[in-house]
Amino acid sequence: MKNLYKINRKWLMAGFSGLLLAGILFFSCVYLDSVIYDSTLKANEEATFTVNMHIVSNEDRTTRLILSFLAPKSWNAGEHTKITYVDTYDEGVLKSMSLIPLEQSPLNEAGLTWGEAMKKYFGVGLNVLDDMEWVTYQSDEIYNVHNGDNQSAVIKIVTRVGEENMRVKLSFFITMGEYSLSSADERYFKIENTDCIEVVDGDETLYTDFCEAHFNSVQPSGLTKDDIVTFKFQGEIAPNELDDTNEIYLCAKAFTTAYREYAVTERTAKTRMKIESGRTYSLTFWAADYFGIPEGEEILRVEYYFTNADGSLSVKQTYETGEPDTWFLSMFNCK
Amino acid sequence: MKNRYIKILMMCLLIVAGACDKFESNLPSTPEETVKEIDGTWKISKVTRNGIDITNLMDFTKFRIRFNTDNTYAIDHYLPFAVKSGGTWSLDDPQYPFNLELTESDSGETLITAFNYPVVKGKRQIILSFSPGCKNNIYTYAFEKTSEN
Numbered sequence: 225m226k227n228l229y230k231i232n233r234k235w236l237m238a239g240f241s242g243l244l245l246a247g248i249l250f251f252s253c254v255y256l257d258s259v260i261y262d263s264t265l266k267a268n269e270e271a272t273f274t275v276n277m278h279i280v281s282n283e284d285r286t287t288r289l290i291l292s293f294l295a296p297k298s299w300n301a302g303e304h305t306k307i308t309y310v311d312t313y314d315e316g317v318l319k320s321m322s323l324i325p326l327e328q329s330p331l332n333e334a335g336l337t338w339g340e341a342m343k344k345y346f347g348v349g350l351n352v353l354d355d356m357e358w359v360t361y362q363s364d365e366i367y368n369v370h371n372g373d374n375q376s377a378v379i380k381i382v383t384r385v386g387e388e389n390m391r392v393k394l395s396f397f398i399t400m401g402e403y404s405l406s407s408a409d410e411r412y413f414k415i416e417n418t419d420c421i422e423v424v425d426g427d428e429t430l431y432t433d434f435c436e437a438h439f440n441s442v443q444p445s446g447l448t449k450d451d452i453v454t455f456k457f458q459g460e461i462a463p464n465e466l467d468d469t470n471e472i473y474l475c476a477k478a479f480t481t482a483y484r485e486y487a488v489t490e491r492t493a494k495t496r497m498k499i500e501s502g503r504t505y506s507l508t509f510w511a512a513d514y515f516g517i518p519e520g521e522e523i524l525r526v527e528y529y530f531t532n533a534d535g536s537l538s539v540k541q542t543y544e545t546g547e548p549d550t551w552f553l554s555m556f557n558c559k
Numbered sequence: 560m561k562n563r564y565i566k567i568l569m570m571c572l573l574i575v576a577g578a579c580d581k582f583e584s585n586l587p588s589t590p591e592e593t594v595k596e597i598d599g600t601w602k603i604s605k606v607t608r609n610g611i612d613i614t615n616l617m618d619f620t621k622f623r624i625r626f627n628t629d630n631t632y633a634i635d636h637y638l639p640f641a642v643k644s645g646g647t648w649s650l651d652d653p654q655y656p657f658n659l660e661l662t663e664s665d666s667g668e669t670l671i672t673a674f675n676y677p678v679v680k681g682k683r684q685i686i687l688s689f690s691p692g693c694k695n696n697i698y699t700y701a702f703e704k705t706s707e708n
Contacts, residue, residue, distance in 0.1 A: 297609075297695050335675075343610050354611060444609060444696050450639050451692030452608060454616060498616070508616035510639050511692075558693035 253280045256414035257376075259396050263419065265385045267426025273383070277398050277414070278376035281369045287401030288367065291321060291379060292342050292360035294349050294395035296386060296434065298446060298559065301359045304384035311377035313367065321361035321379075331404045342397065345405045349395035350417050351434040355445040358397075369400070387559070388430035390423045429525075430555050437461055439530070439539050442554040449478075449512035449523045449556070457530045457539065459503030465537040466530060472497045472505045475538075476528035477551075478515040486515040491533055505530075511556070527551040595656055595676050597648075600625045601685060601702035608698055624702065632661065639698065641672045641689035650674065659687060 260274040275291065289309075295301040307321040324338045333341040342358035349356070381396075395417045403412035420435035432445055441456045455474050459466055466472055473495045477487040488495060494514075497505035511523060529551050531538040540549040603619040605612065621636035626648055633645040646664040650656035651674075659674040675686035685702040 300695075340610060354609060444693070446693040446695040448692040451696055452606075452613065452617065452639055452698070454613070506616065508613060510617075558695065 253282075253411045254398055254400055254414050255279070256396065256398050256416050259416050259418060261394075261418055261421065264422045264424060267385055267387050267389060267423050269385055270382050271385050273381040273394070273396070275379040275381065275396055275398065275416075276376070277379065279369070279373065279400060281373040282371055283369070284371050285369050285401065286366060287369055288365070289321070289363040289377065290324070290360065290399045290401065291362075291381075292338065292358050292397040293381060294342075294346070294351075294356050294358050294397075295383065296388075296390065296392055296432075297355045297357045297444075298388055299383065299386040301357070301383050305359065305361075306382045307361050307379060308382075309363075309377050309379040312375045319363065319365055321363050324360045324362050332406060341405055346395065346397065346415060348434075350393045352437045353432065353434045353441060353445070354443055355432070356392075356434070367400075385423055385426075387426050388423065388432060389426040389428050390432045390434060391420050391436070392423070392432075392434040393420055394418045429553070430557055439464065440528075440541075440552045442526075446558045447511065447523075447554075447556045448558050449515075449517045449521075451511060452508060453511050454506050454508040455497075455528065455554075456500075456504065456506040457497060459505070459539075464539050466532060466539055467503070469532045469537070470499070471533040473531050473533070473535075474507045474528055475531050475535075476515075476526055478511070478517065478523045478526050480517060480521040480523055482521045484521065486517060488515060491531065491535060497530070523556040525556060526554045528554065595650060595653060597626045597650075597659075597676075597685060598628045600705050600707045602705045603700050604684065604703040605701040606698065609696055619700075623705070623707070639691035640700070641670045641687060641691065642668070659685075 255278050257276040257278060260276070262271065265271045273293070291307065293301070302323055309319050309321065310317065311319065326337050328338070329336050330338055330341045333344075336344065338360035339358045342360065346358070348354055395415060397413060397415045399413035405413070437458050439458055439461055441458065443454045443456070444451065447453055455476070457466070457472055457474075459472075473491040474497055475489045475491075475495070477485055477489070479485055495507070497507045500506050511517070511526075515523070515526075517523060529538050529540040541552050542549050601624050603622050604614075606614045606619055619638060622638045622640075623635040624640075625633045625635075627633075630647050630649060631645065632648045634640065634642075637643065642661045642663050644663050644665050646662045648662075649660045651658045651660065651671075656674050656676065658671045660669060660671050662669040670689070673688040675684075677684055677686065679701070682703055686699060687702070688697055688699045690696055691698065
């Protein structure tokens with residue numbers, strides 16, 4: 225009996241070791257070596273991002289190269305991007321990547337598109353606003369990767385920058401084929417974030433800072449009167465006049481295509497902001513209903529500030545140049 | 560003795576063969592998928608905007624959509640939705656629907672929304688996705704049936 229136990233244990237250990245070894249050996253390590261980009265981009269012009277990568281494979285497998293990148297939704301990158309690359313499998317041959325079809329889900333993420341799954345696991349990268357999307361491409365070529373392969377690729381992503389001036393941090397993600405996004409093992413994929421990139425020469429009224437939080441934010445950034453909009457006061461950014469109150473109200477005016485102004489400046493339950501956490505308060509509403517915008521009119525912009533219960537204290541847009549404070553501005557723009 | 564064994568064996572074979580025959584004739588070869596019954600009044604249980612849960616950020620509790628068996632629908636306490644007024648509804652496939660088609664009576668406009676019909680925590684849900692405002696913003700409403708008429 226003791227011998228049988230020893231034999232079983234021996235086989236058990238051997239089997240376990242084999243499984244462990246298989247886990248260690250049978251995968252392809254993916255490396256994202258660098259992302260090259262300009263730190264300043266021009267609005268409405270094409271920008272190029274170069275991703276240098278390589279793989280080291282310890283298995284034979286048939287797979288595609290997958291690249292996903294995080295960009296502002298307003299860039300509509302899925303329609304304005306071209307991705308080409310060269311690799312050391314076929315030196316000098318220019319290859320291409322195509323958008324992954326919406327009906328194709330990542331492994332173990334049935335029902336989710338690649339974009340939805342990427343957002344689930346990687347959010348909006350290092351940005352502070354949500355209006356970003358993951359756009360995912362796969363190589364048109366299906367590779368026969370062999371055990372021992374050590375191959376590299378240089379991928380060029382050419383995308384059209386949107387019309388708004390902004391500051392934003394893009395992210396780039398690569399993987400080979402069918403690895404699960406939920407895996408904690410980062411040998412299966414790599415992700416790289418850019419520093420804050422400045423977009424200039426565009427529409428300054430639509431300026432958005434994705435890199436850094438401010439007292440105010442409005443989400444989502446692309447809006448019409450029939451959207452549900454969230455106005456946020458982020459009081460922890462810096463000391464401010466509203467530090468000593470927990471009753472914070474939104475004071476706002478909507479300006480429409482009919483040259484009318486719809487003001488909601490009362491301080492009531494309707495305008496009182498809900499606490500989210502710490503000193504962050506938000507108010508979410510259907511814009512047309514909140515401002516009472518009739519059919520046939522569209523909101524062009526909303527001007528707003530944050531105030532206390534009696535209206536004696538407020539937080540507005542300040543300027544380093546010393547100009548008087550103004551109301552914050554949110555353009556209702558949808559493109 | 561030998562004959563006895565043969566008789567027993569034959570009887571067993573007959574029983575088994577008979578049983579198999581009966582078994583095959585009574586079971587359908589493939590189970591039939593049920594027709595998706597959506598008639599009734601539905602309330603919102605969850606809302607996402609661009610994948611972010613906003614259910615608790617504003618009051619969605621009053622919104623109701625009532626699907627009638629005559630393929631008409633009505634909306635109470637309107638909030639941004641795929642359509643703005645009542646009309647008629649249809650599914651693209653009664654057994655395996657992917658889309659719900661809603662046609663407004665007053666405008667005649669037809670909108671097609673992605674349709675999902677899962678069971679979540681033991682309760683049947685209807686999940687619809689649409690963009691009532693800016694086309695870049697995708698809203699997903701999950702509905703649960705209420706006992707209201």
